[in-house]
Amino acid sequence: MRIIREFATPLILSTLNKNLHFVTFVYYKIMKKVFILGSTGSIGVNTLNVIRNIADRFEVTALTANSNTDLLLAQVNEFKPSVVAVKEEYAAEKIKDLLPQGCKLYTGSEGLLSAASESDYDIFVGSMVGFAGLAPTIEAIKRGKRIALANKETLVVAGELITALCKDKCAEIIPVDSEHSAIYQCLVGESINEVEKLILTASGGPFLNKDKSFFEKATVDEALNHPNWKMGNKVTIDSATMMNKGLEVIEAHWLFGLPTEKIDVVIHPQSIIHSMVQFHDGSVKAQMGLPDMKLPIQYALTYPERLESDIERMNMPEIGTLSFFEPDLEKFECLKLAFDALQTGGTAPCVLNAANEIAVEKFLNREIKFSHIPVLIEKALRTMGNHVSPDLDTIFDCDKRTREFVKSL
Numbered sequence: 001m002r003i004i005r006e007f008a009t010p011l012i013l014s015t016l017n018k019n020l021h022f023v024t025f026v027y028y029k030i031m032k033k034v035f036i037l038g039s040t041g042s043i044g045v046n047t048l049n050v051i052r053n054i055a056d057r058f059e060v061t062a063l064t065a066n067s068n069t070d071l072l073l074a075q076v077n078e079f080k081p082s083v084v085a086v087k088e089e090y091a092a093e094k095i096k097d098l099l100p101q102g103c104k105l106y107t108g109s110e111g112l113l114s115a116a117s118e119s120d121y122d123i124f125v126g127s128m129v130g131f132a133g134l135a136p137t138i139e140a141i142k143r144g145k146r147i148a149l150a151n152k153e154t155l156v157v158a159g160e161l162i163t164a165l166c167k168d169k170c171a172e173i174i175p176v177d178s179e180h181s182a183i184y185q186c187l188v189g190e191s192i193n194e195v196e197k198l199i200l201t202a203s204g205g206p207f208l209n210k211d212k213s214f215f216e217k218a219t220v221d222e223a224l225n226h227p228n229w230k231m232g233n234k235v236t237i238d239s240a241t242m243m244n245k246g247l248e249v250i251e252a253h254w255l256f257g258l259p260t261e262k263i264d265v266v267i268h269p270q271s272i273i274h275s276m277v278q279f280h281d282g283s284v285k286a287q288m289g290l291p292d293m294k295l296p297i298q299y300a301l302t303y304p305e306r307l308e309s310d311i312e313r314m315n316m317p318e319i320g321t322l323s324f325f326e327p328d329l330e331k332f333e334c335l336k337l338a339f340d341a342l343q344t345g346g347t348a349p350c351v352l353n354a355a356n357e358i359a360v361e362k363f364l365n366r367e368i369k370f371s372h373i374p375v376l377i378e379k380a381l382r383t384m385g386n387h388v389s390p391d392l393d394t395i396f397d398c399d400k401r402t403r404e405f406v407k408s409l
């Protein structure tokens with residue numbers, strides 16, 4: 001008997017008995033355990049959609065949510081995680097007696113941290129929106145896990161500390177944000193030293209063709225009406241102000257280690273090219289596809305493999321034309337503020353992010369006009385001061401103080 005082993009994934013162990021002319025194949029499926037931080041949000045739901053289609057490769061071991069317990073409970077019943085964490089105590093109270101036997105419940109912000117630091121998983125999907133995603137993500141990094149990162153704020157506010165911690169703990173970040181996933185895919189097999197620039201594409205959001213004067217009267221519903229992507233409210237407003245692209249520039253800086261002057265933004269209204277890399281021989285690589293977050297999510301879960309998927313294929317003749325424009329930084333002031341904050345460094349990106357989160361919340365609550373979002377952020381950046389080399393405590397303190405300041409305006 002001869003044993004042939006192939007160290008591909010899935011591992012195939014083939015035994016061959018020549019005398020009996022008999023061949024058996026034994027498949028060892030490598031199941032990866034997945035922790036989803038923010039499973040009821042847009043990225044969380046799409047992550048579960050992806051896993052549902054490749055269920056023989058991934059097992060959901062932990063789900064966390066803020067307060068949407070109806071959806072969380074449905075997810076728990078389908079995916080049967082052994083750990084559940086709910087941030088809001090009142091919501092945790094609602095489901096505590098409805099969880100299946102043996103499913104451990106953590107509650108509160110501390111509970112999210114404990115779930116990330118104690119439960120069993122290989123891949124941490126950071127799909128929670130906002131600064132609140134930072135602390136649990138740090139717990140996963142400390143354990144050297146793969147981080148499928150959708151929460152851009154983690155790198156925006158603490159990029160220097162996070163990248164150093166990842167290096168120290170051998171944790172890898174695979175980006176889920178479609179632009180960064182595109183760049184990551186373009187860089188496979190390439191050297192970062194041969195990159196001339198990264199070109200992040202931006203749809204321009206719902207107000208691309210409106211005059212700046214329109215921002216005075218833009219409504220919440222108009223700002224939430226994104227032409228290409230279906231996302232959560234916060235990201236959709238950020239897309240309308242183009243702060244989303246600004247945060248992504250900062251995220252790209254830390255993910256790929258390139259300076260601000262090597263990161264360009266180009267408006268591409270069709271959202272077919274998700275981003276590009278220009279190399280120093282003049283060649284440009286682009287990653288394309290229909291706008292569907294399931295693709296970058298699946299890539300972050302399965303990298304370096306590409307598994308089959310039923311994601312809709314693009315039809316180039318049907319798309320017809322791809323167009324590109326310079327972004328108008330005078331009109332989209334938030335994008336300019338983000339470039340400036342990255343250039344300033346220190347706690348400036350943390351102030352930018354905290355002020356933006358509160359300003360967007362105020363706009364969504366109809367307390368301020370759309371045009372006031374950059375005004376509040378600029379005030380915060382001018383007022384809060386800057387720490388050049390902040391540690392984590394300084395960042396948490398800066399975030400808290402900035403929120404209080406912008407709430408008071």
Ligand code: MG
Binds near residue numbers: 177178179248
């Ligand atoms: Mg994006």
